[in-house]
Amino acid sequence: MNKLRDRVAEAVQSRGYTDHKGSQYIDLPFPIPVSDHEYIRIKRERRVSIVADLEAAERITRARGYEIYRRAFPPVPTLDADELYVLLQEGELTEEDMDQIMVQKESFAFRGLTS
Incomplete structure (x- = not known):
């Protein structure tokens, strides 16, 4: 099944077209x-999710001081993404910081489309 998926993906990428959201189509x-x-066509649907870049988050929050770092990285080393947004609201982090920390992750899914 993965071979079929890969062949269809290759066909959609090489011979299909892309819409304004980045999804790809090929007419059958x-x-x-x-x-x-x-x-009548196949859609390779683009999906985007936001993921935190842990290295960037650690570097940025450490540079802001121990208290800021500990809020974002509690003693059990897990990033509290919600706390990053609180730090942004409080002015402890900037939009530029958040753009480095919260990066987009892209994926695609196929969907059969009827007329």
Whole structure:
């Protein structure tokens, strides 16, 4: 199944088109009936999520002092992403800091589309 997915992904990337949100499409040469639907194109849907860059968060909060670092990194070394936003609201971190810490992660998913 992964081989099929990879071949379809390659076809969509090389011969398809991209919409304004970054999702990719390829029109099928003929409708493909599946159950009570006819699929006319395949969509490789772009999905983006925000993840924290732990190295950037540690570097930035350490530079702001021990108290700031300990709030973002409690003694059990896990990043408290919610606390980063509190620190931003309090002015302890800047938008530029947050842009370095909270980075986008992109993924794609296929969806069959009917007319």
